Structures are given as C-alpha cells and as structure tokens.
Amino acid sequence: MCNSVSLCPCPSVLRRDVARQAQACSQELQTRLSTLEHKLGAEREDRRDINADLTRQYKTMQTEMGVKVHQLEIEVSKLQQQLTLCQEALQRERESREQMVLEKDATITELQGKIDNMETDYEKILHDTLDSLLSRLAEKRLHWQDESTELQLKHKERLLDFGLNPLDI
Numbered sequence: 001m002c003n004s005v006s007l008c009p010c011p012s013v014l015r016r017d018v019a020r021q022a023q024a025c026s027q028e029l030q031t032r033l034s035t036l037e038h039k040l041g042a043e044r045e046d047r048r049d050i051n052a053d054l055t056r057q058y059k060t061m062q063t064e065m066g067v068k069v070h071q072l073e074i075e076v077s078k079l080q081q082q083l084t085l086c087q088e089a090l091q092r093e094r095e096s097r098e099q100m101v102l103e104k105d106a107t108i109t110e111l112q113g114k115i116d117n118m119e120t121d122y123e124k125i126l127h128d129t130l131d132s133l134l135s136r137l138a139e140k141r142l143h144w145q146d147e148s149t150e151l152q153l154k155h156k157e158r159l160l161d162f163g164l165n166p167l168d169i
Helices: 011-161
Strands: none
C-alpha cells in the first residue's frame, strides 16, 4: 500500500515526493483494481457456467422425469386394463358358479322329488303286493281249511267204517 509521507524541509521536494507516492499508490490501486476486475469477471464467468450447467441439468432431469411419468402412466393404464379384465373374468366366474349352484340345487330338488315319488310308488307297490299276498294267503288258508276239513271228514268216515272212533285216536 501507500507509505506515509516523510517530513522534508523543502516544499518542492515534498511535493515531488507526495506526487511520486500518490502516483505509486494510484498505480498500485490501478493494478489491484485490474486484478479484482479480472477476478470478478472470472467469478461472473464461473457463475454463468454454473448457472448454465444447473439449467441444463434441470432440463435434463425434467425431460427424464417427463419420460418416466409417461412410462408410469402407460404402465398404470395397462394395469388398469388388466385389472378390469380380471374383474370381468372374476364376475363371469362368480356368475357361472352361481348358475352351477342353481342348476345343482334344481337337479337335487328334481332328483329328491323323483326319489320321493319312487318311494311313494314303491311303498304303494309293496303295500299292494303285501295286501295281494295276504289276500291270496287268506284264500289259500280257506281253501286248505276246506280241504283239510273235507279230508278229515273223509278219514273220519273211513275210521268209522272200520269201527274206530276218531276221538279215541
């Protein structure tokens, strides 16, 4: 920096000294100003470069994010379509299952009705057969009783013909 002025007896020397010191100080300040301006220019250039790089990175990231968002939207759309298809298939399966259950229940009801009718028919056939058998047995019993009575009377008469008492035998 500038040195302080020394005291001298003569004013012209003093003025020359002061002028030289002022000029040296001015030159030093000029050099320093030039250096600072150069540094400021370099700093501004660095700042512009950083700003440009950050802007480029931001735009790149924005583009990449736009692409990623678009891809995710496409994927969401595909997944929604798959979900819709799966839900429709599930609904069809449920309806099909419900229809099968209704048909099965209807078949079971129909078969149960047939079984009940067959049971009633077989019960009637069994009763009719048993009634017929009892009727025929009753007829045969009467027939055998009549034949037995007739046979007994015939044997009784023969015994009496031989002089035997059938009650003694």
